[in-house]
Amino acid sequence: MQDGRAANTTNTTIAAKCKVKDEGLRQFLGYHIKRAYNVLRSDLTKSLEPLGLRITTYSSLILIVDNPGIRQSQLATNLDIERPNLVVILDELEQRGWVNRERVESDRRAYALFATLSGRQVCETAIGIDRAHETRLFSGLKHAEIKSLTAMLNKIERHMGE
Amino acid sequence: MQDGRAANTTNTTIAAKCKVKDEGLRQFLGYHIKRAYNVLRSDLTKSLEPLGLRITTYSSLILIVDNPGIRQSQLATNLDIERPNLVVILDELEQRGWVNRERVESDRRAYALFATLSGRQVCETAIGIDRAHETRLFSGLKHAEIKSLTAMLNKIERHMGE
DNA sequence: GATAATTGTTATAAGACATAACCAATATGC
DNA sequence: GCATATTGGTTATGTCTTATAACAATTATC
Numbered sequence: 001m002q003d004g005r006a007a008n009t010t011n012t013t014i015a016a017k018c019k020v021k022d023e024g025l026r027q028f029l030g031y032h033i034k035r036a037y038n039v040l041r042s043d044l045t046k047s048l049e050p051l052g053l054r055i056t057t058y059s060s061l062i063l064i065v066d067n068p069g070i071r072q073s074q075l076a077t078n079l080d081i082e083r084p085n086l087v088v089i090l091d092e093l094e095q096r097g098w099v100n101r102e103r104v105e106s107d108r109r110a111y112a113l114f115a116t117l118s119g120r121q122v123c124e125t126a127i128g129i130d131r132a133h134e135t136r137l138f139s140g141l142k143h144a145e146i147k148s149l150t151a152m153l154n155k156i157e158r159h160m161g162e
Numbered sequence: 163m164q165d166g167r168a169a170n171t172t173n174t175t176i177a178a179k180c181k182v183k184d185e186g187l188r189q190f191l192g193y194h195i196k197r198a199y200n201v202l203r204s205d206l207t208k209s210l211e212p213l214g215l216r217i218t219t220y221s222s223l224i225l226i227v228d229n230p231g232i233r234q235s236q237l238a239t240n241l242d243i244e245r246p247n248l249v250v251i252l253d254e255l256e257q258r259g260w261v262n263r264e265r266v267e268s269d270r271r272a273y274a275l276f277a278t279l280s281g282r283q284v285c286e287t288a289i290g291i292d293r294a295h296e297t298r299l300f301s302g303l304k305h306a307e308i309k310s311l312t313a314m315l316n317k318i319e320r321h322m323g324e
Numbered sequence: 325g326a327t328a329a330t331t332g333t334t335a336t337a338a339g340a341c342a343t344a345a346c347c348a349a350t351a352t353g354c
Numbered sequence: 355g356c357a358t359a360t361t362g363g364t365t366a367t368g369t370c371t372t373a374t375a376a377c378a379a380t381t382a383t384c
Contacts, residue, residue: 140317155302
């Protein structure tokens with residue numbers, strides 16, 4: 001009514017059987033990134049679920065395993081997440097017995113994070129699952145394509161920091 | 163304790179000043195997609211906020227503008243979101259006076275969606291904002307690179323449907 | 325030594341996404 | 355034609371991710 005367009009005399013069937021026009025959306029690279037990300041997130045979430053890991057806890061665990069003694073603030077900075085959100089993640093990892101928070105002698109505000117043996121083991125398993133997941137989803141891409149994709153995404157990512 | 167690793171005698175400072183090792187994470191293309199997506203989502207959300215649009219309402223509005231009379235179920239399918247989530251989105255668009263739900267005569271279960279005049283206007287403005295946003299964030303990429311990026315992301319996206 | 329900055333935390337909220345269950349309307353199969 | 359299944363939209367609900375403000379304890383700064 002308020003738009004003055006011809007009402008639904010024939011309009012109602014225009015898009016009924018026709019293919020939906022999505023060029024308006026597809027013109028944006030961001031839309032493609034969003035859709036690809038949703039597919040990846042959904043699949044990886046399901047793949048990690050049997051291990052009791054979520055994507056955020058998994059990412060955190062990798063960094064802790066690779067950087068014994070890392071502080072929470074460093075972890076948050078490197079994962080680009082806010083400190084408050086990290087607390088819940090570490091609570092979960094600690095409760096599962098995969099990570100320890102140890103007081104730092106030289107700065108008693110901070111906690112140093114260490115992965116336990118079982119933490120390192122579950123991390124290894126998770127990495128294997130992740131590799132299989134990516135091998136599956138990226139099977140249509142050549143090695144060189146994946147490398148150039150990574151480089152371009154890195155350019156986009158770094159654009160905000162500058 | 164439970165992992166038998168040498169305790170924090172010197173370990174606590176290992177990662178204190180050193181650069182954090184994130185090759186373990188960076189080996190995964192999915193991680194780069196996630197980070198790029200986060201940057202894009204955050205920036206676009208802020209860019210659209212003055213218009214009263216969120217990314218989901220914006221995407222829906224584009225498809226409705228480009229496909230007058232589209233049904234909710236078609237919209238949900240094409241946006242790859244679940245029908246229940248679309249209800250809230252359309253409530254918002256309808257409440258703003260940008261979209262109308264009109265009963266379909268031939269199938270009185272369904273609603274045909276139409277953008278109002280102001281809906282089409284705000285959509286035009288939003289598309290301009292989106293273009294500026296992408297021009298800003300993709301300034302490090304050549305035209306050809308963006309095209310090949312899109313093609314590769316499409317391959318990843320389609321992988322789940324098969 | 326007062327003030328500011330940092331570390332981790334709590335509380336809180338918004339947004340995106342998914343599932344089950346429901347009603348109304350339509351389609352299907354006999 | 356009628357019982358049954360299916361579809362379109364809705365409600366209720368839950369989980370996950372991300373963000374912000376405020377706080378206590380500790381350390382740094384001037």
